[in-house]
Amino acid sequence: METNIKSKTLDEFKTITGTMINPAVQEWKDNGGKVIGYFCCNIPDEVMTAAGILPLRLRGTGSTGTELSDAFYSSINCSFPRHVFNMALNHEFDILDGLIVPNSCDHIRRIYDNWLRQLDIGFLEMFNLPRKVEEPQVQWYKDEVHLLVEKLEKQFGVEITEEKLKNAIKLHNENRRLLKQIYELRKVDNPPITGGQMIAVIVAGTAIPRDKYNEMLKELLEDLKGAEGIKDHRARLMVLGGILDDPEYMDILEDQGGLVVTDSICFGTRLFWTEVSEEGDPYEAIARYQIQQRPTCPRSYGDQPKRAQYLLDMIKEFKVDGVIGERLLFCDSWVVEHYMNDQDLKEAGVPFLKLDREYILSGKGQLRTRVQAFLEMLGGK
Amino acid sequence: MDNTDLSTLGRKEVLEKSLTRYRKERDWFQMFLDALSMMPELSEEDILQQKMLTILLESKQTVLDCAENNKPFIAGYFCNAPEVFHAMDLPWYMLMETPFLAASAPYLADDIKGTEEIGLGSDLCTAIRLPIYYIETGQMPIPSAVLGLIYPCDGAPMLHQVMMHNKAWKDVPVYAADPPYTSDERAIDYFADELKRMAEFLQKHTGHSLDMKRLAQVCEDGNKTYSKWQEYNELRRAVPCPHGWSIGGPQAFAVSQCFVAGDPKCTDWFEQLVKCAEIRVNAGEGIPGVKERIRYFWFDIMPYGWIFELMPWLEEEWGAILTMDMFGNYPYTLIDTSSEEKIWKGLAKRNLIDAPMIRQARGTAENFSNDIRRIVKDYKIDCVIWPGHMGHKDGSAAGGIMRQTCRELDVPFLQIGLDLFDRAYTNPDEVKDKISKFFTSMGLG
Numbered sequence: 001m002e003t004n005i006k007s008k009t010l011d012e013f014k015t016i017t018g019t020m021i022n023p024a025v026q027e028w029k030d031n032g033g034k035v036i037g038y039f040c041c042n043i044p045d046e047v048m049t050a051a052g053i054l055p056l057r058l059r060g061t062g063s064t065g066t067e068l069s070d071a072f073y074s075s076i077n078c079s080f081p082r083h084v085f086n087m088a089l090n091h092e093f094d095i096l097d098g099l100i101v102p103n104s105c106d107h108i109r110r111i112y113d114n115w116l117r118q119l120d121i122g123f124l125e126m127f128n129l130p131r132k133v134e135e136p137q138v139q140w141y142k143d144e145v146h147l148l149v150e151k152l153e154k155q156f157g158v159e160i161t162e163e164k165l166k167n168a169i170k171l172h173n174e175n176r177r178l179l180k181q182i183y184e185l186r187k188v189d190n191p192p193i194t195g196g197q198m199i200a201v202i203v204a205g206t207a208i209p210r211d212k213y214n215e216m217l218k219e220l221l222e223d224l225k226g227a228e229g230i231k232d233h234r235a236r237l238m239v240l241g242g243i244l245d246d247p248e249y250m251d252i253l254e255d256q257g258g259l260v261v262t263d264s265i266c267f268g269t270r271l272f273w274t275e276v277s278e279e280g281d282p283y284e285a286i287a288r289y290q291i292q293q294r295p296t297c298p299r300s301y302g303d304q305p306k307r308a309q310y311l312l313d314m315i316k317e318f319k320v321d322g323v324i325g326e327r328l329l330f331c332d333s334w335v336v337e338h339y340m341n342d343q344d345l346k347e348a349g350v351p352f353l354k355l356d357r358e359y360i361l362s363g364k365g366q367l368r369t370r371v372q373a374f375l376e377m378l379g380g381k
Numbered sequence: 382m383d384n385t386d387l388s389t390l391g392r393k394e395v396l397e398k399s400l401t402r403y404r405k406e407r408d409w410f411q412m413f414l415d416a417l418s419m420m421p422e423l424s425e426e427d428i429l430q431q432k433m434l435t436i437l438l439e440s441k442q443t444v445l446d447c448a449e450n451n452k453p454f455i456a457g458y459f460c461n462a463p464e465v466f467h468a469m470d471l472p473w474y475m476l477m478e479t480p481f482l483a484a485s486a487p488y489l490a491d492d493i494k495g496t497e498e499i500g501l502g503s504d505l506c507t508a509i510r511l512p513i514y515y516i517e518t519g520q521m522p523i524p525s526a527v528l529g530l531i532y533p534c535d536g537a538p539m540l541h542q543v544m545m546h547n548k549a550w551k552d553v554p555v556y557a558a559d560p561p562y563t564s565d566e567r568a569i570d571y572f573a574d575e576l577k578r579m580a581e582f583l584q585k586h587t588g589h590s591l592d593m594k595r596l597a598q599v600c601e602d603g604n605k606t607y608s609k610w611q612e613y614n615e616l617r618r619a620v621p622c623p624h625g626w627s628i629g630g631p632q633a634f635a636v637s638q639c640f641v642a643g644d645p646k647c648t649d650w651f652e653q654l655v656k657c658a659e660i661r662v663n664a665g666e667g668i669p670g671v672k673e674r675i676r677y678f679w680f681d682i683m684p685y686g687w688i689f690e691l692m693p694w695l696e697e698e699w700g701a702i703l704t705m706d707m708f709g710n711y712p713y714t715l716i717d718t719s720s721e722e723k724i725w726k727g728l729a730k731r732n733l734i735d736a737p738m739i740r741q742a743r744g745t746a747e748n749f750s751n752d753i754r755r756i757v758k759d760y761k762i763d764c765v766i767w768p769g770h771m772g773h774k775d776g777s778a779a780g781g782i783m784r785q786t787c788r789e790l791d792v793p794f795l796q797i798g799l800d801l802f803d804r805a806y807t808n809p810d811e812v813k814d815k816i817s818k819f820f821t822s823m824g825l826g
Contacts, residue, residue, distance in 0.1 A: 072781030110778035113746035301538040336539035
């Protein structure tokens, strides 16, 4: 896919995304800052920002194998935690001052158990997520945030006031608004940015201080506004699925002539499509955002009709020709979600391609062939 | 594969189709009961089986009667506090029943193939795939309301989301209690509130009411049942073990939680179970015809899809006795019925923390290691077998922790890798081979 955009900021985003411990993290650490690792979209990273700690969302970027973690995980486990834990056992995350693991899925939650027994880290917390999306769950999540604040204050000798939390919410909301502005540019016939580039932008936002991120996003927006749009695409695609943080995966989809114009993935719109309320109790606002307001993944029970509607709305807003449903092997949530998506999209007359994958990109040839066939099918639509 | 388009069927046809399989299963068990009744003399163990079949058939017949005559009944699970709906006199069936019926479900292999054909893939837990398939192909009785289960794994909440998505089921109200990940007082209080909301839901959608005095009585009856279970498990500590895989644990679990809960019928069955075990323990005898050489802890459900190909072989070939398994383990706390609040908290604890599989898989991995520590010591276990069912992904991600625990206890540990329901996943001969090599290399048997 040809893109004519010349942007130093975009190149910087790619550099950040291409490594796990990027220069900004190292600089933060060198200046005496604390870094806490975490997983998934449902951890309230605003709390770390409010504590003056850098929240670093963990990925397996750069991992080349699972030889160490295989002693703890098995072959029926998702390759994402296996790679991440392997990196941890290789001491590639020794820079962390703490780790917060949510019970987001059967594979990720066991990182907590294995880390606890195999590695020494000053602060290791399990964030207890509810499954449902009703009022008692908002209250449960709110209590969890209070507990997390208390523990962070005690461990790191910081004070997380309501004012600091509100300021962090404002800062993170600005991230969200700026990202949404970029997505607005993708709605046009010739968007200025590819799906591969976009994923690099989003991933970077989970790995650098959020104020610096806002500045970079503003620069990028300026660059994009002046850029020529992409014209040579055969079809407009939406990518739907779980943890996808590798720009190269998107590049392969796009090399075949599809242009990814929107998504619902863990490093995508589910992170920023809605905002945390800046009014009233910040704990309540964060809890309500996480449980009821932001687009959810299949682990949120009872929210499937809302997710299906979100998908259809995205397809309409971004003029999507076809949807690619990616899924990490052994993910029980997404296999069933895509089973339902398949039915819903059939009913809506939207072509849908389901793709299973490993966390570290493999089988590129097969992926190309399947996407090519899908695009041909779209062309004949 | 059954691929009838349900939307082309009328209401009555949909009902008939949904009951066909359920009736077959009832008839199968009726045949066993009839065969037992025709025997000239019944042993104590035959009487035990007879009592269990009677309980099971009563449950199935009541559900069928409700479905056929438009009376309220529900679908639920063992860990949805069945004491509550028993106290409400509300008939129910367990949503995952069929995969656990072993030889009574000869169609299982075809159904598993069907799950793949409808697009559920092959790495989703078979115990989740099968009920989805039955719902999607109209082969499960459509109840008045559903009590969903959204723990202990990722598959369970998905099953219920498919149910709500299915056109034939979409008007069936569903409630699922939200499970906290922790097991402290805060978690128990929260879950108790979820169970109270469950009772309100049932009253609203079935017209059956809950009388707290009746619930207290059911819990007290349940306490008698659980006390007997504890007594029975103490008898299983004996060397040789009075019973192996074929009597005890899974049946005890089914009788106390799957078909009925908190009923004198359950206690009566357990009294018979204790009687059977006592006869052998007092005589210093184990399983007839088997010389006990290995006492193993099978840390999961049994391989119901091909149980008769593996479990008898372990006894006959190796003298290996299933001394304890995940579902036969007794960790249940009796319920204090002195106040309404204590009843709800007791039910919350039992269904969140005590119930098998939920107990281990819902929360942190220490639940796996703690059970191994306790059971290995209490039951003089020679080795621990974690079957590594393809659906139990959180457990397999705790395999290293279980291995380490066993190493500390100096007891051999085997992780196999199989499908408890699908014999094609890992061929039974391959499983036998792995077990044989393990026993040999560990100097067991």
